Amino acid sequence: MVQKHIHRPTTRPISPDSLNLFAEKGKYTRLGFYITHLGIVLIITGGIIGNLGYQGFMTLVEGETSDTITLRGTSRQKKLDFSIRCDDFEASFYQETQRPKDYKSSLTIIEGSKEVLKKVIEVNDPLKYRGVYIYQSSYGTASDEGEILLSVEPKAGAKKSQKYKAKIGERFTLEEKGYEVEVKRFVPDFTIGKDKKVVSRSQELRNPAVQLALFKDTTLLDEKWVFAKFPDFHGSEKGEYRFTLLDFSGKEYTGLQLTKDPGIWVVWSGCFLLTLGCYLIFFTSHRRLWIKAELLKDEYLVTMAGTSNKNIESFKRVFDHIHQELKRISKTTPQD
Amino acid sequence: MINSSILLGITTFTYLFIMVLYFYYLFFRNKKLGLFIKVTTIIALIIHTAGLIIRWIESYQLGYGHIPLSNLYETLVSMSWCTVLVLLIMEQKFKSEILGVFIFPIVSIAMAYASLSPNVRDEIEPLIPALQSNWLTYHVLTCFLGYAAFAVSFGSSIAFLIKNRKGSVSSRERPSLLPDINLLDEIIYKANAVGFLLLGIGIITGAVWANYAWGSYWSWDPKETWSLITWLIYAIFLHARVTRGWRGNKTAILSIIGFCAVIFTFIGVNYVLSGLHAYT
Numbered sequence: 195m196v197q198k199h200i201h202r203p204t205t206r207p208i209s210p211d212s213l214n215l216f217a218e219k220g221k222y223t224r225l226g227f228y229i230t231h232l233g234i235v236l237i238i239t240g241g242i243i244g245n246l247g248y249q250g251f252m253t254l255v256e257g258e259t260s261d262t263i264t265l266r267g268t269s270r271q272k273k274l275d276f277s278i279r280c281d282d283f284e285a286s287f288y289q290e291t292q293r294p295k296d297y298k299s300s301l302t303i304i305e306g307s308k309e310v311l312k313k314v315i316e317v318n319d320p321l322k323y324r325g326v327y328i329y330q331s332s333y334g335t336a337s338d339e340g341e342i343l344l345s346v347e348p349k350a351g352a353k354k355s356q357k358y359k360a361k362i363g364e365r366f367t368l369e370e371k372g373y374e375v376e377v378k379r380f381v382p383d384f385t386i387g388k389d390k391k392v393v394s395r396s397q398e399l400r401n402p403a404v405q406l407a408l409f410k411d412t413t414l415l416d417e418k419w420v421f422a423k424f425p426d427f428h429g430s431e432k433g434e435y436r437f438t439l440l441d442f443s444g445k446e447y448t449g450l451q452l453t454k455d456p457g458i459w460v461v462w463s464g465c466f467l468l469t470l471g472c473y474l475i476f477f478t479s480h481r482r483l484w485i486k487a488e489l490l491k492d493e494y495l496v497t498m499a500g501t502s503n504k505n506i507e508s509f510k511r512v513f514d515h516i517h518q519e520l521k522r523i524s525k526t527t528p529q530d
Numbered sequence: 531m532i533n534s535s536i537l538l539g540i541t542t543f544t545y546l547f548i549m550v551l552y553f554y555y556l557f558f559r560n561k562k563l564g565l566f567i568k569v570t571t572i573i574a575l576i577i578h579t580a581g582l583i584i585r586w587i588e589s590y591q592l593g594y595g596h597i598p599l600s601n602l603y604e605t606l607v608s609m610s611w612c613t614v615l616v617l618l619i620m621e622q623k624f625k626s627e628i629l630g631v632f633i634f635p636i637v638s639i640a641m642a643y644a645s646l647s648p649n650v651r652d653e654i655e656p657l658i659p660a661l662q663s664n665w666l667t668y669h670v671l672t673c674f675l676g677y678a679a680f681a682v683s684f685g686s687s688i689a690f691l692i693k694n695r696k697g698s699v700s701s702r703e704r705p706s707l708l709p710d711i712n713l714l715d716e717i718i719y720k721a722n723a724v725g726f727l728l729l730g731i732g733i734i735t736g737a738v739w740a741n742y743a744w745g746s747y748w749s750w751d752p753k754e755t756w757s758l759i760t761w762l763i764y765a766i767f768l769h770a771r772v773t774r775g776w777r778g779n780k781t782a783i784l785s786i787i788g789f790c791a792v793i794f795t796f797i798g799v800n801y802v803l804s805g806l807h808a809y810t
Contacts, residue, residue: 241748249746295594296659317659318743329745330659453745461747465734472730476723476768 212488223478224503230471236464243457248272254280255336255447259304263452274452276305278328281312283448285333297333299448325454332449334397335382340444342377342404344420347436357440365409368435372411379405380442384421392419404439479504483513485520496520534588535652537581538607542641544574545610549634556631556708564627568618571630575614582611585654594656599670602800603652606644609674609796610637616678617685624717626709632685665739673732673757677792679725680764683718684789687782690714694779715777718785726764733757753799760791 250263250272259279262271282300296316303311303323313321321328339362346368347355358375360366365376379392384403387393395401402422408415415434421427422439481502487494498517502509548570555563585598598604614637621629644650657666693708708714736754741747748754767784770776776784 295656296662318663318665320742320745327745329743331744451745458741458747462738465737469727469731469734472727476727 212486215485215487216483218480218482220478220480223474223480226471226474226478228471229467230475233464233466233468233471236467237461238464240457240460240462240464243460244455245457247454247456249451249453249455251331252278252450252452253334253447254278254299254450255445256280256283258447274326276303276310276323278303278450280448283333283446285446297330297448299330299450301328301450325456327453327455329451329453330448331451332397334447334449335399335442336445336447340380340442342380342439343441343443344375344377344404344406345438345440346375347438349434349436355436355438373435374409374412375437376407376409377404378407378417382442384419399442402439402442404442406437408433408435479509481509481512483516494524496524532584534581534585537577537584538641539645541574541578541581542638542645544570544577545614545634545638545641548574548630549638552628552631552634556628567630568621568627571614571618575611575618578607578611578614582608589654592654592656594654596657596661597667599666600657600661601651601655603644603650605670605674605796606640606650608670609677610640610644612671612674612678613637613681616675617682620679620682620717620721624709624713626713626717628689628709629682629685629717632688633681636681660743663739663743665735665742669732669735669739672728672735676725676727676729676732677796679721679728680785680789680792683721683725683785684792686714686717686721687785687789690718690782691779691786694782715781718782719771722764722767722785722788726761726768729757729761729764733761753795756791756795756799760788760795763788763791 248263249266251266252260252263254260257280259277261274261277263274264271279302280299281302283297284299285297286295298314298316300314301312301321302309303321311321311323315321315328315330317330320330341359341361344358344360345355346358347353348370353369356369358366358368360375360377362377362380365374367374380402381392381394382397382402383395383400385393385395385401392405403419405417405419407417416432418433418437420437420439422442425438479502481500483500484498486497498513498520500509500513548567551563551567551570555567582598585604586595589595589598599608613633617630617633621627645652689708690711693711693714709717733754736757737747740749763784767781767788770784771781
């Protein structure tokens with residue numbers, strides 16, 4: 195019965211007439227305190243060791259290879275022992291909301307001049323090579339090169355609109371004699387920055403806009419920004435032509451994050467010990483029970499004692515239960 | 531047609547009703563009312579659970595299925611669910627029917643704000659790539675259950691301070707309304723221990739996930755930093771109680787400070803500071 199409630203007891207007969215019985219459970223739970231604090235020490239140690247590693251960022255346009263990363267928080271560069279080539283990059287979007295659904299990069303690791311490893315990575319699924327982890331962190335469109343597709347419609351007359359493709363920085367002539375359009379600048383995510391200058395809030399095509407200049411016989415007539423998502427924005431009323439930005443195609447690049455952290459498994463062991471230790475401290479206890487039976491004249495005197503370092507109420511219930519059971523047994527069985 | 535909005539709307543109004551019942555119960559201590567409150571709470575929690583499950587199913591019907599934990603609306607509703615669940619478990623374990631009196635106002639306001647405020651979008655939104663992971667469930671759920679345990683200790687701390695202030699004077703018009711002081715003290719301790727362990731696991735799962743997704747298990751993001759501050763406040767509580775024998779008013783006030791940190795970590799950080807966890 196004691197075995198059922200606490201643990202297998204160790205019995206020690208003192209003399210032919212008396213018996214000592216001892217049972218304990220959860221002795222090792224007292225280590226909980228040490229385990230917890232050791233866990234904390236390991237976490238801090240692991241963090242310090244981790245500083246021997248590095249964290250950096252690299253962008254690769256599709257087809258590009260590189261072995262240099264920019265270290266996080268600085269603009270210092272570091273060369274790796276190997277190169278990475280981006281073979282392909284894909285971003286897919288949810289239909290209605292245009293929020294990103296998934297982005298994947300097909301990467302090849304090149305060491306020396308051999309291709310050692312190929313993997314398709316996506317967010318939450320990195321590539322690991324020689325202790326370095328490569329994560330799919332972000333993406334963008336290289337916007338200083340690329341082509342725009344523009345629709346130009348003369349406001350006067352009944353002429354139809356014409357479509358023109360032009361590279362950024364290029365000038366092209368319109369059908370009407372003497373008119374030229376220069377594609378001055380393109381930003382994928384138009385916003386006015388702190389110093390009232392036009393900047394791109396991000397590299398993603400959230401608010402594509404192109405800055406156009408209209409010339410007639412080398413005289414500048416008009417210069418304005420045209421927005422893909424807001425074709426009727428106020429600047430469009432002025433001028434002799436109505437411009438609409440239809441499309442932009444540029445090279446996409448993938449943003450990779452690279453990390454090497456030699457201390458990480460120390461940190462994880464520390465976390466595990468911390469959790470285990472807290473569990474032992476707050477949810478377990480060390481219980482001990484002593485029973486002594488000695489023969490006095492022709493009756494046995496049974497003495498019970500017990501202790502627990504935590505959760506005394508619950509142990510008391512077990513103790514009382516054993517007490518009741520002993521009383522019941524002593525009334526029904528003959529002394530022997 | 532039954533959809534998640536209707537069920538969660540019913541839940542919100544039921545919680546408001548229960549809140550009123552608790553105040554009534556506080557003043558009139560009718561045993562039958564206590565039982566009625568418990569039964570109503572269990573039914574409300576079942577409807578709440580059904581609402582969340584149906585929202586989960588609805589998200590799959592839209593093509594981008596995910597557990598309802600991704601935007602402000604879903605976190606408010608799920609957090610309220612965790613709080614009511616932990617409250618019921620603790621009321622059962624400590625045989626008290628009055629613990630909820632300080633907690634249901636918070637739960638009702640959270641649910642009402644989520645459903646009625648124009649600032650909270652309740653459409654089901656698809657997950658951005660970083661959130662498409664099972665770690666979302668493990669991390670957010672353990673953190674929320676931790677917060678829920680701290681909410682129960684907060685309610686008990688308020689009850690403790692009120693009861694302790696009145697001293698031992700109890701007149702006939704107001705027989706002991708709130709539970710016994712020693713019981714409250716014990717509840718505060720145990721709820722904080724449970725919350726501490728759960729929040730610890732929540733922070734660790736967050737770190738593991740961050741490492742897997744971004745290569746950095748800790749980047750001193752405001753939410754990460756504040757969750758650590760919260761965890762440390764409760765660590766101070768536990769040390770004060772176990773090694774220095776603190777009891778009573780001091781520990782109750784410490785629990786209340788800790789819960790303020792919980793609220794800031796849960797909601798404040800998203801609005802006041804920007805970072806990985808920002809909703810805006």
